[in-house]
Amino acid sequence: MPDTVTAGRRAVVTGLSAIAPSGTGAREFWRAVLEGRNALGPLSRFDTDGFPVRVAGEVPVGDPVPGVDPRLTLQTDRWSQFALLAGEEALRDARVRPGDLPPLGMGVITASSSGGNAFGQREIEALWSKGPRHVGPYQSIAWFYAATTGQLSIRHGMKGPCGVVVAEQAGGLDAIAQARRALVRGDAAMVLTGGTEAPLSPYALTCQSTSGRLSGSADPERAYLPFDTAARGHVPGEGGALLVLEADDAARARGAERPYGEIAGHGATFDPPPGTASRGAASGPLPGAASHGPTALRRAVELALADAGAVPGDIDVVFADAAGVPEADRAEARCLAEVFGPRGVPVTAPKAGYGRLYAGGAPLDVVTALLALREQVIPPTPRGVVPDAGHRVDLVTRPRETPLRTALVLARGFGGFNSALVVRAVAR
Amino acid sequence: MSRRKAVVTGIGVVAPGGIGTKAFWKLLTEGRTATRAITHFDASGYRSRIAAECDFDAAAAGLTAVETGRMDRCAQFAVVAAREALADSGMATDGVPAHRIGVSVGSAVGSTVTLEREYVRVSEGGSRWVVDASDPYPHLYRALVPGALGAEVAWTAGAQGPVRVVSTGCTSGLDAVAQGAQFIEDGQAEVVVAGATDAPVSPITVACFDAIKATSPNNDDPEHASRPFDRDRDGFVLGEGAAVLILEEAGAARRRGARVYCEVAGYAQRGNAFHMTGLRPDGAELAEAVRVALDRARLPAEAVDYVNAHGSGTRQNDRHETAAFKTALGEHAYRVPVSSIKSMVGHSLGAIGALELAACALAIETDTVPPTANLRTPDPELGLDYVPLWAREHRTDTVLSVGSGFGGFQTAMVLTAPRPAVRDA
Numbered sequence A: 001m002p003d004t005v006t007a008g009r010r011a012v013v014t015g016l017s018a019i020a021p022s023g024t025g026a027r028e029f030w031r032a033v034l035e036g037r038n039a040l041g042p043l044s045r046f047d048t049d050g051f052p053v054r055v056a057g058e059v060p061v062g063d064p065v066p067g068v069d070p071r072l073t074l075q076t077d078r079w080s081q082f083a084l085l086a087g088e089e090a091l092r093d094a095r096v097r098p099g100d101l102p103p104l105g106m107g108v109i110t111a112s113s114s115g116g117n118a119f120g121q122r123e124i125e126a127l128w129s130k131g132p133r134h135v136g137p138y139q140s141i142a143w144f145y146a147a148t149t150g151q152l153s154i155r156h157g158m159k160g161p162c163g164v165v166v167a168e169q170a171g172g173l174d175a176i177a178q179a180r181r182a183l184v185r186g187d188a189a190m191v192l193t194g195g196t197e198a199p200l201s202p203y204a205l206t207c208q209s210t211s212g213r214l215s216g217s218a219d220p221e222r223a224y225l226p227f228d229t230a231a232r233g234h235v236p237g238e239g240g241a242l243l244v245l246e247a248d249d250a251a252r253a254r255g256a257e258r259p260y261g262e263i264a265g266h267g268a269t270f271d272p273p274p275g276t277a278s279r280g281a282a283s284g285p286l287p288g289a290a291s292h293g294p295t296a297l298r299r300a301v302e303l304a305l306a307d308a309g310a311v312p313g314d315i316d317v318v319f320a321d322a323a324g325v326p327e328a329d330r331a332e333a334r335c336l337a338e339v340f341g342p343r344g345v346p347v348t349a350p351k352a353g354y355g356r357l358y359a360g361g362a363p364l365d366v367v368t369a370l371l372a373l374r375e376q377v378i379p380p381t382p383r384g385v386v387p388d389a390g391h392r393v394d395l396v397t398r399p400r401e402t403p404l405r406t407a408l409v410l411a412r413g414f415g416g417f418n419s420a421l422v423v424r425a426v427a428r
Numbered sequence B: 001m002s003r004r005k006a007v008v009t010g011i012g013v014v015a016p017g018g019i020g021t022k023a024f025w026k027l028l029t030e031g032r033t034a035t036r037a038i039t040h041f042d043a044s045g046y047r048s049r050i051a052a053e054c055d056f057d058a059a060a061a062g063l064t065a066v067e068t069g070r071m072d073r074c075a076q077f078a079v080v081a082a083r084e085a086l087a088d089s090g091m092a093t094d095g096v097p098a099h100r101i102g103v104s105v106g107s108a109v110g111s112t113v114t115l116e117r118e119y120v121r122v123s124e125g126g127s128r129w130v131v132d133a134s135d136p137y138p139h140l141y142r143a144l145v146p147g148a149l150g151a152e153v154a155w156t157a158g159a160q161g162p163v164r165v166v167s168t169g170c171t172s173g174l175d176a177v178a179q180g181a182q183f184i185e186d187g188q189a190e191v192v193v194a195g196a197t198d199a200p201v202s203p204i205t206v207a208c209f210d211a212i213k214a215t216s217p218n219n220d221d222p223e224h225a226s227r228p229f230d231r232d233r234d235g236f237v238l239g240e241g242a243a244v245l246i247l248e249e250a251g252a253a254r255r256r257g258a259r260v261y262c263e264v265a266g267y268a269q270r271g272n273a274f275h276m277t278g279l280r281p282d283g284a285e286l287a288e289a290v291r292v293a294l295d296r297a298r299l300p301a302e303a304v305d306y307v308n309a310h311g312s313g314t315r316q317n318d319r320h321e322t323a324a325f326k327t328a329l330g331e332h333a334y335r336v337p338v339s340s341i342k343s344m345v346g347h348s349l350g351a352i353g354a355l356e357l358a359a360c361a362l363a364i365e366t367d368t369v370p371p372t373a374n375l376r377t378p379d380p381e382l383g384l385d386y387v388p389l390w391a392r393e394h395r396t397d398t399v400l401s402v403g404s405g406f407g408g409f410q411t412a413m414v415l416t417a418p419r420p421a422v423r424d425a
Helices: A026-035 A078-093 A117-130 A147-156 A171-184 A202-208 A248-253 A296-307 A326-340 A358-375 B021-030 B065-070 B073-088 B112-122 B140-144 B147-157 B169-185 B203-211 B250-255 B284-297 B315-334 B351-366
Strands: A011-015 A106-111 A162-166 A190-197 A239-247 A261-270 A317-319 A346-348 A406-413 A417-424 B006-015 B035-037 B050-052 B101-106 B163-166 B191-198 B241-249 B262-271 B306-308 B398-405 B409-416
Touching: A011 A078, A011 A171, A011 A248, A026 A358, A078 A117, A078 A147, A078 A190, A078 A239, A106 A147, A106 A171, A106 A358, A117 A202, A117 B112, A117 B203, A147 A162, A147 A190, A147 B262, A162 A171, A162 B262, A171 A190, A171 A239, A171 A261, A171 A358, A171 A406, A171 A417, A190 A358, A202 B112, A202 B140, A239 A248, A239 A358, A261 A296, A261 A358, A261 B147, A261 B163, A296 A326, A296 A406, A296 A417, A317 A358, A326 A406, A358 A406, A358 A417, A417 B147, B006 B021, B006 B073, B006 B169, B006 B191, B006 B250, B006 B351, B021 B351, B065 B073, B073 B112, B073 B147, B073 B191, B073 B241, B101 B147, B101 B169, B101 B351, B112 B140, B112 B203, B140 B147, B147 B163, B147 B191, B163 B169, B169 B191, B169 B241, B169 B262, B169 B351, B169 B398, B169 B409, B191 B351, B241 B250, B241 B351, B262 B284, B262 B351, B284 B315, B284 B398, B284 B409, B306 B351, B315 B398, B351 B398, B351 B409
Parallel strands: A106 A162, A106 A190, A317 A346, A317 A406, B101 B163, B101 B191, B306 B398
Antiparallel strands: A011 A239, A011 A261, A162 B163, A190 A239, A261 A417, A406 A417, B006 B241, B006 B262, B035 B050, B191 B241, B262 B409, B398 B409
């Protein structure tokens, strides 16, 4: 296959899925999101007395995840089980039977932020409480970040380009962008892409408690309020989404009708080190010298727009990163005001109703954006969020019916990752 | 239209047997091994009690107490290797706008040493599922999310362009360098700091490979335990380390008069979709990755002067990749030298792919092929030229390096000697 951009080839989404605290399956998830339902609740899996995290977005299914082949549940963490379930839904939705397609033309590229948490915790516990011979044979394939891509590739006989991207929340968009690159370059005809996360084991939560970004609130209604004057951090959640992404010519050739949309543009940048002023678009005369150049987040947005051949006026809705941390909310709001003008574009954050899902969060936002384009309605940021007027953000707090053709999805990752993705309806 | 290509202009290494590129290349060309009895912890209760460990002193390597206080060992390796690589490149990033500098870091298991150490502490030795969350190590989140490795390297390099962490198990190193090359080819960055790091010599990782008998139990003779392609091989020897390459757009590197080690000419990733740890003996998907990588490099199989093998030291790998070479390279497979540096520096999971690319760049630079140490009795079923025991002077303009890992990941990369300045002048 030639490693050249084939003139005009596009990456289109032909299959969706969703696994979220507010609903399993894209249909149920969309209904919950449109209602603005708050699916956050008290952590139910263990006694949180004295624990710094008490509210979470739990997917309301037990362990192992029902619907996953029992032969696989033995050797996988919950995070991979979510992905196995989501992969089946996305392929079904796309009406793809992988067995009918050339194996080398199908790839798998997923994001993970923290790997097989609960599985790993169990095995380390066995090692330290009983001894090294008590570590099971599946630890070597369940804990590491590549487990999900490997399992999906094996499950569906996909032998094309296989990848794994890690960048906390931003990684979910980067994985989709990487899948798009493989399609546009002719390295694959279809890629199963997206990401999931299962970060709610006691030890994983303890790790997250040191990020300085978790909400300590015990009130599910008030714990995660992005862009609100009462914002005090985020609530972690579990779940995510996988999408079937195809080269448009390949999708047409197999008779796929009506793709949800096109992955039209992507931009990725990195913040300056903490404690230094942005050096902006060019190196300042001195390292760390303040400049008036655009922030790294704004550059990511502008790169994504340029990549999509779009101008700010083309963007009909923004799915915000919505950190829920005042300083990060301010930075995001300022970026949106700079690019689109004050209150210049509708902004929404349905994740306030189910939590931040790390590597699973951004793919779920892409699913939501694509469904919004199809249904021509912007799903709201859940009830209870009252945007800080100082942010100058047109935050959508009830479903808004409006013509939608192009959406921008933003995701930022711990450490300084910024990622922006443009999705566009496909002209019929 | 001339294609943008990435060239390697700097190398930094943290490896068993010595810190720094010079010590690494000396070890390899002398055919010495750095595998030994594990010293990082008391391994007496384990099946495999050997590893290739780095004698790494963070302070001597230039890290401050603040840096070592927040970084896992693998992050320390990555930062030290990145600093050496940047210096070696003649500071390729100087004068380049921060937003035009990118980073791509690979790691298979990330900060698991810190995660395990702290877990033991907050769980009272593994006795509490609901751990004591009242007083965690303040940098624990950095250990949980490997994205933090990308941040450390980005801060080291002053990068504000695309930053990526790639975690495809044992092909992470090759895949991370491929990702870095893509940033150059796509015009997303002018300079990319690309490499991989892993520091997995800890109880949980040693135990998990024990459980599937993947590692060598040759505890009585650790120096000779890593024996790829030898009839008496009995598993891989765990290693640790990091290697970082500075990638630049070829024309820009030439314009600034940089020393160019080699060009990243082609690469491809495929999955075998067969088994999480098992390999089919025919090596068909690895062969396909090799074929596509050569195709992208616009080179015939006969152009390959040296094959840097995955060569982990397991029976199934030896069979698998030898078959792949025979399929992808045809008759040429029997003529080209093939070797595995894992015989000397062990298998450092995701890091090893980057260490192997560093070795390949140096092989091109010096026209010297590193040997497969410990190869005293070649497995008669394999039949290729595995460069036993001693390094070989050999005209090396084109190198093929491959990796294969748990999950079925198969990656191939082709590096070529810098070309005379005729293109995109």
